[in-house]
Every structure is written in C-alpha cells, then in structure tokens.
Amino acid sequence: MNEVTVIGLGPMGSALARALLQNGSRVTVWNRTSEKAEPLVREGAVFAPSVAVAVSASPIVIVCVANYEVSRSILGTEEVSTALAGRVLVELSTGSPQDARDSETRARELGADYLDGAILATPPQIGRADTPIFASGSEIAFRRSEPVLKIVAGNLMYMGESVGSASAWDLATLSTLFGAMFGFFHGSLILESEGHRVDSFGSLIADISPVLGQMIKHEGEVIQTGTYEKPQSSIKTCMGTAELWVKQAREARINSDFPTFTKEVFRKAINAGFENEELAAVMKVLRKGA
Numbered sequence: 001m002n003e004v005t006v007i008g009l010g011p012m013g014s015a016l017a018r019a020l021l022q023n024g025s026r027v028t029v030w031n032r033t034s035e036k037a038e039p040l041v042r043e044g045a046v047f048a049p050s051v052a053v054a055v056s057a058s059p060i061v062i063v064c065v066a067n068y069e070v071s072r073s074i075l076g077t078e079e080v081s082t083a084l085a086g087r088v089l090v091e092l093s094t095g096s097p098q099d100a101r102d103s104e105t106r107a108r109e110l111g112a113d114y115l116d117g118a119i120l121a122t123p124p125q126i127g128r129a130d131t132p133i134f135a136s137g138s139e140i141a142f143r144r145s146e147p148v149l150k151i152v153a154g155n156l157m158y159m160g161e162s163v164g165s166a167s168a169w170d171l172a173t174l175s176t177l178f179g180a181m182f183g184f185f186h187g188s189l190i191l192e193s194e195g196h197r198v199d200s201f202g203s204l205i206a207d208i209s210p211v212l213g214q215m216i217k218h219e220g221e222v223i224q225t226g227t228y229e230k231p232q233s234s235i236k237t238c239m240g241t242a243e244l245w246v247k248q249a250r251e252a253r254i255n256s257d258f259p260t261f262t263k264e265v266f267r268k269a270i271n272a273g274f275e276n277e278e279l280a281a282v283m284k285v286l287r288k289g290a
C-alpha cells in the first residue's frame with residue numbers, strides 16, 4: 001500500500017489527497033486551517049497534529065501550498081527538518097526554476113531526496129489518466145514517488161535531473177495557455193459585438209485545437225532551426241490581421257488592448273527588416289528584451 005503525506009489542503013492539495021484515498025493509499029494530511037481536513041478525514045485520511053508528525057508518517061511527502069515561500073516557512077522548523085531526513089519531498093506548489101533549485105539544495109542538506117513537480121490541471125482533473133504533471137530532480141526521488149504521482153496524474157512527464165526543468169516547462173506551457181486565453185477573450189469581444197454566442201466559440205476552438213497545435217509545432221521547429229526565410233505565414237500577412245483587429249475594435253467600440261499589443265510587436269519586427277519572414281521571426285525581436 002502507498003503511504004503518503006499531503007501538506008496543504010487548498011483546492012489542489014485536497015484533490016491530490018482525495019485521489020490518493022480513492023486509490024486505497026494510506027494518506028496523512030496537514031493544513032494550517034485544520035477544518036479543511038475534515039471532509040478528507042471522513043473519507044479515511046489521518047490528520048496529523050503538527051507538520052513534523054505529518055512528515056514522519058510517510059516515506060513520500062507531497063507539499064502543495066500557495067507558493068515556495070509558504071512551503072519554506074512550513075518546512076523550516078528544526079523538528080520538521082530532522083523529520084525530513086531519508087524521505088522523498090515532492091514539491092507541487094507552483095514556483096520558478098530558481099525556487100526549485102533552492103529547495104533542492106535545502107532538501108539535500110537535510111538528507112532528503114527532492115523532486116520538483118508542476119501540475120498542469122485544475123483540481124477536478126486530478127486523478128485522471130490524461131492529466132499532465134511535469135517532474136524534475138533526482139531520478140531516485142522520481143522512481144520512489146512515481147507510483148504515487150501516477151495516481152494523481154496519469155500523464156506524468158519526467159523532465160530530467162536538472163531540477164528547474166519542471167518549473168520552466170510549466171511556466172512556458174502556462175504562457176502558451178494564457179496567451180491563447182487572451183486571444184480567446186478578445187475573440188469573444190468580437191463575437192459579442194456581432195451578437196454571437198461565446199460558448200459556441202469555446203466549443204469550436206476545442207474542436208479545432210489539433211490544427212492550432214500543428215501551427216504552434218511548426219513555429220517551434222522554425223525557431224529551433226532558424227529557418228525563417230520561406231514563410232508559411234509572413235509577418236507582413238500577420239500584420240494585416242492585427243490591423244483588421246484594431247479596425248474592427250474601433251468600428252465596434254470594443255477594447256483593443258490585445259490587438260494593439262500584437263500590432264506593436266509586428267511593427268518592431270517589420271522595422272527590424274523581418275517583414276517577409278515567418279511569423280516566428282518575432283522571436284528575434286523578443287530576444288532583445290524590452
């Protein structure tokens with residue numbers, strides 16, 4: 001039977017603990033606000049009276065709290081530090097690659113194996129076979145925690161021993177998601193201004209997402225190989241679209257923040273001489289920073 005401790009019972013930590021309980025694992029939990037543990041205790045979890053007791057209860061200790069600062073403050077006491085020796089600490093709070101490196105250094109000093117993870121899902125998606133988690137850090141820590149992590153997210157991806165990798169892939173993926181979301185929100189303004197349904201728009205995007213994914217994949221290959229010269233979509237063509245968004249926003253009197261931002265990036269790329277290159281040539285402008 002898997003024995004695992006979950007520290008942090010916000011929406012995500014609670015979902016992790018519940019998925020583990022449903023799988024038959026022995027789950028010990030701790031949360032600053034103890035009332036949040038009550039539903040899980042009714043489902044079979046053991047509530048530990050302190051963080052040190054929670055850590056001592058299991059060989060695998062998952063932490064999922066608001067951020068790494070909170071995690072450090074929870075795990076920072078002498079009692080907890082002593083209890084961590086010999087265990088696998090799996091940090092699933094969201095943080096930066098440097099946060100992960102700092103946590104790994106501290107865990108090693110305490111004699112714990114450390115794995116950094118990033119969950120690419122919402123709490124209701126926890127426990128599914130297709131739910132992704134990126135993990136990075138010690139391969140020993142990964143192998144020891146793999147059976148437990150696969151219960152909470154079947155699509156577990158080990159990104160290697162370099163501990164900052166999970167966070168880097170997570171932040172990059174979230175950047176892609178939020179970029180698409182802002183485009184979607186502006187698209188929703190356009191459709192609302194013409195009296196169309198936004199829920200149908202969401203469904204349509206979900207249906208055609210493999211085609212959109214192919215376009216992103218192509219741009220990734222172009223960036224990696226630096227082959228911008230034979231464009232499928234030139235920056236000049238894309239600028240035409242951005243200008244149309246701005247025009248439509250003016251005509252419909254809707255917000256134009258997203259079109260204006262996009263047009264500005266294209267303008268910089270055209271000024272730099274990349275007008276007839278692939279869309280991804282904006283990277284050459286973005287790499288120069290602000």
Ligand SMILES: NC(=O)c1ccc[n+]([C@@H]2O[C@H](COP(=O)([O-])OP(=O)(O)OC[C@H]3O[C@@H](n4cnc5c(N)ncnc54)[C@H](OP(=O)(O)O)[C@@H]3O)[C@@H](O)[C@H]2O)c1
Nearest residue numbers: 008009010011012013032033064065066093094119121122
């Ligand atoms: N929710 C999502 O969709 C999602 C998706 C992917 C990743 N994540 C990541 O998962 C982590 C947890 O997220 P969440 O959605 O469960 O909610 P959250 O609001 O980010 O975190 C809530 C947890 O942090 C604890 N906490 C906050 N400040 C604290 C402090 N000063 N001392 C002790 N504990 C403190 C809370 O304890 P109390 O209950 O006592 O306040 C609770 O256990 C975050 O890093 C988040 O980025 C969340």
